[in-house]
Amino acid sequence: MYARITAVQATDNHQLILTFDDKEQRLFDIKPYLTTGRFAELRDLKVFKRISVAFDTVEWKNGLDLDPEFLYDKSTEMLEPSLADVEDLTPCIHEVELP
Numbered sequence: 001m002y003a004r005i006t007a008v009q010a011t012d013n014h015q016l017i018l019t020f021d022d023k024e025q026r027l028f029d030i031k032p033y034l035t036t037g038r039f040a041e042l043r044d045l046k047v048f049k050r051i052s053v054a055f056d057t058v059e060w061k062n063g064l065d066l067d068p069e070f071l072y073d074k075s076t077e078m079l080e081p082s083l084a085d086v087e088d089l090t091p092c093i094h095e096v097e098l099p
Contacts (some may be wrong), residue, residue, distance in 0.1 A: 026075035
C-alpha cells in the first residue's frame with residue numbers, strides 16, 4: 001500500500017492529525033524530531049501550524065516535508081474522529097416503543 005495524505009491538522013501539542021486516502025485518521029507526534037536539523041524550527045508553534053497537503057504528503061511553509069509512508073509507519077491509529085469530522089456526523093434518533 002502506498003500511503004497518500006489527503007488532509008492534515010496541526011495541534012497545539014506538536015502533533016499532526018493525518019487523513020489518508022482510505023479515510024483512515026492517524027496521529028503523528030513530531031516532538032521526538034524537534035531537535036534534529038531544520039526540524040528544530042518547528043518548535044515555534046506558529047511555524048509548526050503553517051502546514052498543508054502538498055501532492056501526497058505534508059509540507060510546512062519553510063519547505064520541510066516528510067515522506068507519507070514514514071508518517072504512516074510512525075503514527076498511531078485514531079479511534080475517535082477528529083473535531084473536524086464531528087460536524088459531519090448526523091445524529092441518530094431511535095424511537096423505542098415502551099410496553
